[in-house]
C-alpha cells in the first residue's frame with residue numbers, strides 16, 4: 001500500500017548492508033527485549049486491541065450522532081496530534097458535515113481559549129478530554145473551564161452524556177474525576193506512549209465522533225502489521241526508510257524535512273515530527289524533524305532548500321489519487337494568459353509542480369530526496385501509514401542506540417514553569 005523510493009536520495013551506503021542490525025532491532029521490538037520495552041504495546045495492537053472497547057467507541061459515536069455542532073477535543077502532544085492529523089487528512093480542511101471539530105487544551109494562549117469559548121457559546125457541544133496522566137496543565141486548565149461552561153449550559157445528566165474522558169484505566173486525577181461525575185471513560189493503555197497511541201481510544205474516539213469509519217482505519221493498520229512483520233530489508237519498506245535515514249545522517253544531513261503537497265496533511269507532518277523528534281532527539285543525538293507544505297512553502301522556504309546550507313534532506317510524502325479533483329477551465333478572452341492549462345486536471349498541475357521541484361532540489365540543489373507514496377487520503381491508508389511510521393521510527397532509533405520510547409527532556413521546562421506558577 002505504501003511505496004518507498006530511494007532513487008533520488010544519492011545514498012552513499014548500501015541499505016542492505018544494514019540487514020544484521022535491522023534484524024536485531026526488529027527482534028528487540030517484537031520480543032520486547034530492547035530499551036523501553038515497557039512501551040511496545042503498539043507493536044501487536046493491530047490484532048490485540050480491546051474489541052469490547054472498540055465497540056463502545058462506535059456506540060458512543062452513534063449515540064451522539066447529530067447531537068452536536070461542535071466536537072471539542074481537549075488534549076496535547078500525544079493526546080492530541082494523532083487525532084487532529086487523522087481528522088484533517090480524512091475529512092479535509094473544510095468538511096461540510098457536522099460536527100465541526102475544534103482542538104483545545106493544547107496551548108496556554110488566553111486569546112485562543114476565549115475565542116473558542118465565544119464561538120461555541122450558542123452551539124451544541126460534545127467534549128472529549130484526553131490525558132493519560134490527567135495532570136497536564138494546558139489540558140487540565142481548558143477542561144475545568146469547559147466543564148464549568150457545559151454545566152451552565154446543560155443539566156448534570158446531559159453533561160454525563162456529552163463529556164467523554166480518555167485516560168488511564170484505573171489511576172489518576174482525570175479517571176477519579178470522571179468516575180465521580182459519571183462520565184464514560186476510555187482507556188489509554190499502560191504500554192503505549194502518547195506518540196504511538198493514535199489508534200487507541202486516544203485517536204479512535206475523536207475520529208468516530210467526527211464520523212470517520214474506524215473499522216476501515218483498523219483494517220489498514222492490521223494490513224500494515226502483516227506486510228511489515230518480515231525483517232528482510234528487501235521486502236520491508238518501513239525498515240528501508242529507517243536505514244535510509246541513518247545513511248543520510250552519516251552523510252552529514254542533520255535535518256529531515258517531511259514534505260507534503262496536500263494542505264490537509266500538514267498535521268500529519270506535525271504528528272510525524274513528534275513521533276520522530278521525541279523518539280530520537282536525546283543524548284545529543286538525532287535528526288531534526290521539520291516539515292513543509294508545497295507548493296505553498298516553495299514561495300518561502302524554497303530558497304533555503306535550493307541554495308542554503310546543505311544540512312537537510314527531504315522526505316516526500318506523496319498521494320497518488322486526491323480526494324477531490326477538478327478541471328481547469330478555458331477562458332474566451334484569456335486575459336490572464338492561463339489558457340495553456342485549460343482542460344488539465346488540478347491534481348495533474350500539482351503533480352507537475354512536484355516533479356519539477358524534485359528535479360530542482362535533487363539535481364540542481366543537490367538535496368537528497370526520499371519518496372514515500374500513499375494511494376490516497378482515506379481510512380485504510382491512514383491506518384496503514386501509522387504503522388509504517390511507527391515501525392520505521394522505532395527501528396531507526398534502535399539503530400542509533402537510543403531508547404525510542406521515553407522523553408526525559410520534556411520535564412525540564414515543566415519544573416521551571418511549576419516553580420513560577422507556584423505549584424506545590
Ligand code: PA5
Nearest residue numbers: 077078079131132133136194195
Ligand atoms: O508523548 C507524550 O508523552 C506527550 O506528548 C504526552 O502525550 C503529552 O504531554 C500529554 O500527556 P497526557 O496524556 O498525560 O496529558
